[in-house]
Amino acid sequence: MENKGNSESTTTTTTTTSTAPSTESIGVAKDGCNSSRILNINVGIMGHVDSGKTSLAKVLSTSLSTAALDKSPASQERGITLDLGFSSFNVDVASHPLLSQRSEIANHYDRVQFTLVDCPGHASLIRTIIGGSQIIDMMFLVIDINKGIQTQTAEIDQIPQESRQSKIDTMSTKLRKVLEKTCFSQSPMVSVSANPGVVSEEANVNNNQQQQQQQPLQPSQPIGLNQMIDELCKFIEIPKRDDQGTFLFEFDHCFQIKGQGSVLTGTVLKGSIEINQTVQIPQLNLEKKIKSMQMFHKPVKKVVQGDRAGICVTQLDSKLLERGLLCTPKTVPLLNGAIISIEKVRFYKNLVKTNSHFHVTIGHTTTTAIVTFFGNKILDQSTPTTKEETGSIHQFNEKIEYSFMEYLEPTSLEYPVGSQFALIKFDHPVLCPLESVIIGSKLDVALDTSGCRIAFHGSLLQGIDASNRQILHDTLRIFKTKVKEGAVERVHSEDTLIGKNLFSKQTDLSSFIGNYLFGILLVSLSPLDYYLNLLLKRVDKKTFL
Known part of the structure; x- marks a missing residue:
């Protein structure tokens, strides 16, 4: 037993x-x-x-x-x-x-x-x-x-x-x-x-x-x-079912009924649909009119979000499909990439590094992709760390500057839910409904390992296709923090220092004109160091050259 x-x-x-x-x-x-x-x-x-x-x-x-x-x-x-x-x-x-x-x-x-x-x-x-x-x-x-x-x-x-x-x-x-x-x-x-x-x-x-x-x-x-x-x-909680908006249906089986047509069985993810309305099969770029529908062998005229149903259409070869999507025509784009809000799965023990390849799953579709992480570290320790506390997923804003991240951080006070994002570049174009749940995994890990293979999850915020790829590339504001260290050789005047070893001989100094000098590490307390410390308080907002 x-x-x-x-x-x-x-x-x-x-x-x-x-x-x-x-x-x-x-x-x-x-x-x-x-x-x-x-x-x-x-x-x-x-x-x-x-x-x-x-x-x-x-x-x-x-x-x-x-x-x-x-x-x-x-x-x-x-x-x-x-x-x-x-x-x-x-x-x-x-x-x-x-x-x-x-x-x-x-x-x-x-x-x-x-x-x-x-x-x-x-x-x-x-x-x-x-x-x-x-x-x-x-x-x-x-x-x-x-x-x-x-x-x-x-x-x-x-x-x-x-x-x-x-x-x-x-x-x-x-x-x-x-x-x-x-x-x-x-x-x-x-x-x-x-x-x-x-x-x-x-x-x-x-x-x-x-x-x-x-x-x-x-x-x-x-x-x-x-x-x-x-x-x-x-423990039942009445799910939020919305029959408005565009229709999206994820089917997991497709079979033929002689004299009736092809039946696609699946779950309504968004919106609603009725008999005689037109739907699109985006992976085949076909539009079909719904002939009939059933829910567990009982005929119905309408299905809404959350319903499990079988949808019958005519003149469709069921051998061409196993699983996929039905939708309101022209509402599911073919994407080359996406920007998503992202969270690391805490049971995944390895580092989730930028520029790594992961298996990315959207619905029943799994493909490989390269990920680049960026976000904003939160210094306010009172910042909430759960979706329930934040109230909603943080929205990506093209006008905000985000810092480049070498790897994805676990959810914490410094990196709460909604503070980290990822730029995903699919190896092959993927049909991807907007607002989809995205799951990243390492499925090429040996099956006999005991560790969790699911690395991260998130929600799609913005799709990237041929029409907006270059625009997004030009407007996405991700920066890396770089530090250059040098030494003060002498004080030229009350607001000018002579430094050395800050740049190499080949460096083009024009790109540094106008940058701020923020501080100096003092290694002793000699009279000269004391004078430099006083001087820096006056020049920390002065510009180079």
């Missing part, structure tokens, strides 16, 4: 193997509900390979997408999740004791639909995991209670029933210690078994040695699902 843990708005400790309970036993709404007032919450299921993510999704789900529960032949052959899987279950608001007491939900919605995003656990599939992380509202972090937080393993252990609670308590204590300095420190932990097997023990004596044999019988009902759903409902 595997025990796993789960965390974000909820942290679960789970055990695994698999039978689905009836919908009544876990308090979910029946699929036949006719209400149109549905609150959709996208819940990511993440964790290590073989920790039981797909088994958990299976026992929770009452409706499956076309790519759910490892349906692909490759996934079934290898026995692991290779791509994002989508499924859902519904909770009736009126009949649930927690949801019915929350007026912000009960007054506006009849049921809550939890769309489960089952992410791969294998380290080599991190590109897919990163893509899935950008479409979720909440997260389950599934942790094997036998092994805790791990890098990579495929072993499956079993825990005798009499020692389960002790094992759960021990692992919960360890996880609290690990998570105490993260945003998950207060997340509740729930022990869950998706499919506990019933085990009989028979004692056999052979050569005066007692041996125990465990013989699996029929699996019993899942353990802990009601408590996990209650915790999930308790």
